[in-house]
Amino acid sequence: MTSTTSDIAGLVKQLQGLKASDVQDEETRKSLFEAARDVTFTLESPGDSIQRIAYIVRAQGKTYCPDLKLFEILSQKEHSASSTQQLAETTKADEVLLGRILRYLASVGMIEEVGEDEWAATNITKTLSVPGLKAGIYHNHDNILPCWQVLPEFLAETKYQNPSDGAHSPFQKGHRTDQMPFDWALAVPSRFDNFLQWMMANREGQKMFLDVYPFEKELCHGLKPEIPLFVDVGGGIGHQCLALKQRIPHAPGRVINQDLPPAIAQAIPCEGVEHTIHDFMAEQPIKGARAYYLRNIMHDWPDDKCIIILQRIIEVMDKDSVILIDDMVLPNQGAHWRATQLDLAMMAGLAAMERTEKQWYSMLDAAGLKVEKIYTYTPELRDSIIVAVPK
Numbered sequence: 001m002t003s004t005t006s007d008i009a010g011l012v013k014q015l016q017g018l019k020a021s022d023v024q025d026e027e028t029r030k031s032l033f034e035a036a037r038d039v040t041f042t043l044e045s046p047g048d049s050i051q052r053i054a055y056i057v058r059a060q061g062k063t064y065c066p067d068l069k070l071f072e073i074l075s076q077k078e079h080s081a082s083s084t085q086q087l088a089e090t091t092k093a094d095e096v097l098l099g100r101i102l103r104y105l106a107s108v109g110m111i112e113e114v115g116e117d118e119w120a121a122t123n124i125t126k127t128l129s130v131p132g133l134k135a136g137i138y139h140n141h142d143n144i145l146p147c148w149q150v151l152p153e154f155l156a157e158t159k160y161q162n163p164s165d166g167a168h169s170p171f172q173k174g175h176r177t178d179q180m181p182f183d184w185a186l187a188v189p190s191r192f193d194n195f196l197q198w199m200m201a202n203r204e205g206q207k208m209f210l211d212v213y214p215f216e217k218e219l220c221h222g223l224k225p226e227i228p229l230f231v232d233v234g235g236g237i238g239h240q241c242l243a244l245k246q247r248i249p250h251a252p253g254r255v256i257n258q259d260l261p262p263a264i265a266q267a268i269p270c271e272g273v274e275h276t277i278h279d280f281m282a283e284q285p286i287k288g289a290r291a292y293y294l295r296n297i298m299h300d301w302p303d304d305k306c307i308i309i310l311q312r313i314i315e316v317m318d319k320d321s322v323i324l325i326d327d328m329v330l331p332n333q334g335a336h337w338r339a340t341q342l343d344l345a346m347m348a349g350l351a352a353m354e355r356t357e358k359q360w361y362s363m364l365d366a367a368g369l370k371v372e373k374i375y376t377y378t379p380e381l382r383d384s385i386i387v388a389v390p391k
């Protein structure tokens with residue numbers, strides 16, 4: 001199909017200035033966003049492709065120095081712009097340096113250039129000023145980027161084998177450490193804090209497993225209060241236990257969050273939730289619970305370690321127990337770009353992986369589990385609940 005110059009000019013005019021708030025529903029916004037993104041690929045010249053792929057300033061996230069709080073300052077001034085000079089006075093940064101950073105940020109839509117040396121907030125500026133989302137930039141820059149940088153060299157050195165040993169991975173090479181990733185992250189509060197904040201913020205407003213899994217119907221029947229109902233294994237600061245208590249406050253049975261000491265030290269207090277220290281590689285102290293729940297745990301580990309974690313649970317399950325794995329289940333074909341980039345981040349950062357449906361079945365089978373059902377609750381990442389029981 002060829003379009004005339006005036007057709008295209010009309011299309012460009014229609015698209016310019018279109019905002020998320022102009023689109024009525026989320027499905028339409030998403031399909032428009034994906035189509036616009038795909039068309040940028042098909043329209044790219046070779047020069048455009050190299051600029052997008054080779055210049056990783058945006059991917060580096062912190063290049064624009066978020067410590068200067070430019071996004072916060074601009075976002076607070078809802079209806080007025082700031083000059084470079086004003087921003088230099090507020091941030092105490094050199095005006096010439098700041099002008100260069102601001103020009104870059106405006107050229108990639110992160111702020112708006114409303115006049116010469118005049119800057120204002122866009123929707124993206126506001127996003128980048130939200131603390132939990134900003135923590136995602138810090139986490140990716142400080143914790144993951146060093147691993148990305150050495151990934152090609154690491155893969156060449158290991159003759160292009162799939163990284164599957166968390167103790168010898170791009171992580172140790174990138175961070176020049178012998179430590180395992182979680183030991184390294186837990187050793188310094190800011191590393192782990194950014195990670196935790198990001199883990200919570202990046203899910204906000206999205207569906208969660210209780211939206212699709214009939215928890216009460218499947219698990220609460222005939223339960224006595226002293227029986228453990230829900231054990232969140234590696235549950236971080238306990239936000240899923242809290243969500244369960246809020247969603248089904250009358251559910252009988254104990255609700256237990258388990259994690260390592262630094263996470264438990266920051267756990268969210270909630271009546272009826274027990275926060276306990278437990279290393280999931282060791283013997284599981286809570287026997288015969290109805291549900292052992294693992295969210296985003298399996299994707300942090302290669303298959304052999306996942307199997308150990310699962311076996312520690314299988315050993316203490318009784319006939320009514322189930323394992324609920326809350327993780328992405330990639331389709332065997334046609335995975336979304338958000339999911340594939342997370343998979344590569346897992347490879348670089350943890351020698352781990354996001355699994356396709358086939359890979360899940362194979363790993364769980366090797367652990368001695370059979371899949372009863374998979375409930376998928378996000379369309380792009382394919383976040384899902386895998387209900388598994390011993391074979």
Ligand SMILES: C[S@@+](CC[C@H](N)C(=O)[O-])C[C@H]1O[C@@H](n2cnc3c(N)ncnc32)[C@H](O)[C@@H]1O
Nearest residue numbers: 182199234235236259260263278279280295296
């Ligand atoms: C990706 S986070 C997921 C946290 C939480 N399940 C969630 O979905 O937000 C991984 C969690 O595993 C915990 N973890 C790592 N190694 C652990 C171990 N050996 N025993 C228990 N928890 C561990 C970390 O402290 C962290 O909270």
